[in-house]
Amino acid sequence: MTDVFITGAGSISAAGDSVDDSLRAIRSLKTGISPISILESRHTGHFLAGEIKKSNENLAEMAGWDFSEPTSRTALLAMIAAKEAVRNIERADLKNPRTALISGNSVGGMGNTEKFYSDFRKNNDSGHLRDVICHECGSSTEQTALLLGIDGFSTTISTACSSSLNAILLGLRLIRSGAYDRVIAGGSDGLARFTINGFNSLMIYSNEICRPFSADRKGLNLGEGAGFVVLETADAAGSRKKLARVLGGANTCDAYHQTASSPDGEGAYEAMRLAMKSAAVNSADIGFIKAHGTATPNNDLSEGKAIERLFGNEIPPVTSTKGYTGHTLGASGSIEVIFSILAAREGFIPQNLNFNSKMPELSFAPHTGVSVPATPFILANAFGFGGNNTSIVLEICT
Amino acid sequence: MNIIITSAHCIHAGTVTQSVNDPDTPNPDRWKKASEPVYKERINPMQLRRMNRLMKMSLYTALDAVAQAGLTSPDAVIVGTGMGCLEYTESFLSCIDENQEQTLNPSYFITSTHNTPAAQIALYMKCRGYNSTYSHKAFSFEHALIDAALLLDEGRASNVLVSAADEITPGYIRILKRLGSAADYGEGAASFICLPGSVKTEKRICRIIGAGTASSPEKARSVLSAIFKNAGIHPARVSLVLSGAAESGGERSEHDALLHAVGISAPAEQYKKICGEYHTSSAFALHHAAGIIGLKNSAEVVLICNVYKKNNYSFILVSKY
Numbered sequence: 001m002t003d004v005f006i007t008g009a010g011s012i013s014a015a016g017d018s019v020d021d022s023l024r025a026i027r028s029l030k031t032g033i034s035p036i037s038i039l040e041s042r043h044t045g046h047f048l049a050g051e052i053k054k055s056n057e058n059l060a061e062m063a064g065w066d067f068s069e070p071t072s073r074t075a076l077l078a079m080i081a082a083k084e085a086v087r088n089i090e091r092a093d094l095k096n097p098r099t100a101l102i103s104g105n106s107v108g109g110m111g112n113t114e115k116f117y118s119d120f121r122k123n124n125d126s127g128h129l130r131d132v133i134c135h136e137c138g139s140s141t142e143q144t145a146l147l148l149g150i151d152g153f154s155t156t157i158s159t160a161c162s163s164s165l166n167a168i169l170l171g172l173r174l175i176r177s178g179a180y181d182r183v184i185a186g187g188s189d190g191l192a193r194f195t196i197n198g199f200n201s202l203m204i205y206s207n208e209i210c211r212p213f214s215a216d217r218k219g220l221n222l223g224e225g226a227g228f229v230v231l232e233t234a235d236a237a238g239s240r241k242k243l244a245r246v247l248g249g250a251n252t253c254d255a256y257h258q259t260a261s262s263p264d265g266e267g268a269y270e271a272m273r274l275a276m277k278s279a280a281v282n283s284a285d286i287g288f289i290k291a292h293g294t295a296t297p298n299n300d301l302s303e304g305k306a307i308e309r310l311f312g313n314e315i316p317p318v319t320s321t322k323g324y325t326g327h328t329l330g331a332s333g334s335i336e337v338i339f340s341i342l343a344a345r346e347g348f349i350p351q352n353l354n355f356n357s358k359m360p361e362l363s364f365a366p367h368t369g370v371s372v373p374a375t376p377f378i379l380a381n382a383f384g385f386g387g388n389n390t391s392i393v394l395e396i397c398t
Numbered sequence: 399m400n401i402i403i404t405s406a407h408c409i410h411a412g413t414v415t416q417s418v419n420d421p422d423t424p425n426p427d428r429w430k431k432a433s434e435p436v437y438k439e440r441i442n443p444m445q446l447r448r449m450n451r452l453m454k455m456s457l458y459t460a461l462d463a464v465a466q467a468g469l470t471s472p473d474a475v476i477v478g479t480g481m482g483c484l485e486y487t488e489s490f491l492s493c494i495d496e497n498q499e500q501t502l503n504p505s506y507f508i509t510s511t512h513n514t515p516a517a518q519i520a521l522y523m524k525c526r527g528y529n530s531t532y533s534h535k536a537f538s539f540e541h542a543l544i545d546a547a548l549l550l551d552e553g554r555a556s557n558v559l560v561s562a563a564d565e566i567t568p569g570y571i572r573i574l575k576r577l578g579s580a581a582d583y584g585e586g587a588a589s590f591i592c593l594p595g596s597v598k599t600e601k602r603i604c605r606i607i608g609a610g611t612a613s614s615p616e617k618a619r620s621v622l623s624a625i626f627k628n629a630g631i632h633p634a635r636v637s638l639v640l641s642g643a644a645e646s647g648g649e650r651s652e653h654d655a656l657l658h659a660v661g662i663s664a665p666a667e668q669y670k671k672i673c674g675e676y677h678t679s680s681a682f683a684l685h686h687a688a689g690i691i692g693l694k695n696s697a698e699v700v701l702i703c704n705v706y707k708k709n710n711y712s713f714i715l716v717s718k719y
């Protein structure tokens with residue numbers, strides 16, 4: 001099978017505006033989660049979130065996007081991260097029809113739509129149309145393609161919180177099929193009142209900082225951001241440095257409940273098992289697991305049980321990076337894969353922040369302290385509403 | 399691409415039994431509401447109560463397609479939806495405002511995500527295999543088909559359920575009117591059971607031998623030429639075009655010029671006269687094409703050519719054999 005490498009990465013989240021900033025935050029255990037101050041909501045000032053402290057206008061400037069063109073926060077974040085990811089690629093190579101763009105997001109331009117809808121609801125002739133025309137999930141991908149100059153295949157995946165990991169998985173499959181030599185893959189999601197209130201209504205939005213895999217965890221904090229990687233064949237990569245190799249992956253459905261994971265984590269178990277099978281690695285090969293680890297009581301228990309079932313008594317270090325960024329929804333899969341690669345290349349496993357005590361239901365505690373990954377193989381998970389579970393296996397390149 | 403379609407079901411505004419040359423009676427409303435079936439004939443009434451319209455439409459078509467194919471559950475579920483669960487998205491947005499972001503009922507939220515139809519289909523049929531949702535405007539259904547073909551090629555599934563679902567709401571229509579759209583909007587859901595092209599089956603209703611999308615007319619020409627080249631057939635073999643282009647104007651002439659340039663001279667039928675304009679209308683067109691192909695002495699090669707917002711072209715090439 002064709003080898004597929006990651007040769008570029010870009011990310012923006014509350015942990016940092018770039019991959020270098022993100023790496024500094026992970027290394028110094030610095031969280032980006034703080035009281036909401038940019039988003040206008042009843043919860044501003046007291047709800048905790050991984051919010052990027054920049055207005056949309058500031059983000060447009062960072063992206064090099066003309067702010068007079070209607071656009072969403074989700075799109076602006078995507079543009080910034082994708083632009084960073086492709087910084088070493090010639091414009092002509094991006095324009096080449098054998099280059100594709102695959103992006104994932106969960107709520108598209110909801111941050112603008114909800115402003116529009118407040119006025120529209122009262123009077124169908126009011127509300128600024130520029131706030132609603134970027135509502136579709138595909139809109140941010142189209143605008144990112146335009147900014148990057150990609151005019152080959154581009155598409156948008158929306159599988160809730162596993163969207164961007166599915167984008168990477170599709171990129172891997174499309175390159176292996178021979179259809180493309182290079183795929184820019186990832187995802188983005190901007191913070192919105194819609195999602196904050198949605199998760200709050202489900203009683204899983206923590207009023208304290210999130211504590212993944214800790215017995216006293218109270219739920220998640222939302223975040224926002226984008227992460228994109230460049231996937232390429234060795235030929236397409238040329239002299240570009242190979243950061244990691246994507247060995248395989250799997251997508252499964254829990255088929256248990258619309259929002260909750262099954263108690264035994266069947267879908268998660270199958271996603272991890274099949275990802276390792278497709279990557280031809282054994283459980284003993286895995287250097288660490290980058291868990292989905294949202295810090296909701298349900299996810300961490302279900303995911304933890306699935307990990308126990310799959311790895312038995314030999315559980316590799318397990319870490320969730322949600323403590324740095326909050327849960328960035330559709331962007332989480334790709335952002336966290338990037339964090340894992342950055343840290344592993346520097347010889348450390350990202351520490352799971354805010355851990356207090358081991359969950360009594362599980363035999364293991366998440367990774368804290370300083371340690372070097374025992375192997376170059378990383379198993380990365382992203383799970384979403386609707387039971388959309390995806391896992392991929394990466395190998396760090398030396 | 400080489401996929402066998404073995405069963406199909408479609409919910410839409412018109413009726414597919416009309417002959418190709420008999421145009422639909424014009425609808426005075428600009429909203430072509432889907433004619434919905436009696437859902438409880440197929441869906442458990444207890445579960446039905448918790449579903450929004452998009453979930454009901456998509457699940458109903460999926461259950462019918464799966465049953466026709468003689469399956470109880472497919473190996474994989476892939477859905478295309480341009481707008482997702484609009485009704486519940488609007489409902490939750492209203493709740494947020496009305497209750498000023500306090501003490502909200504989560505039920506609208508949890509079924510507002512774009513992957514809800516795919517998730518509900520999998521949940522209902524206990525399908526734990528591959529599950530994905532494409533939401534890329536008017537290309538959503540085509541991209542779901544492309545993923546299905548890839549999955550079948552990889553041998554990761556022996557059959558794939560590919561569905562499309564889009565609903566309209568009064569609010570959405572109002573916004574489209576304010577944006578100056580002149581189209582007759584429609585809605586609907588469709589489901590298809592896809593098998594690898596190499597399978598021998600009596601149940602084949604048609605074969606998809608190519609699909610592609612392009613975001614400019616220039617690009618569209620090369621994508622369409624490549625589809626014929628890869629399928630190994632000459633464009634002159636196309637005996638009917640199911641066209642999503644407007645009837646006249648710049649979009650129409652560009653569309654005609656494109657088909658002419660590639661070497662297609664077959665007559666074109668405006669399929670949106672039946673189903674209306676919506677992001678996944680090409681799924682209706684595929685269902686329609688399968689119906690036409692099934693008739694005696696009918697077209698053997700049908701090209702579905704959708705045009706969205708002038709510059710976005712998508713193609714599905716369908717064959718009888």
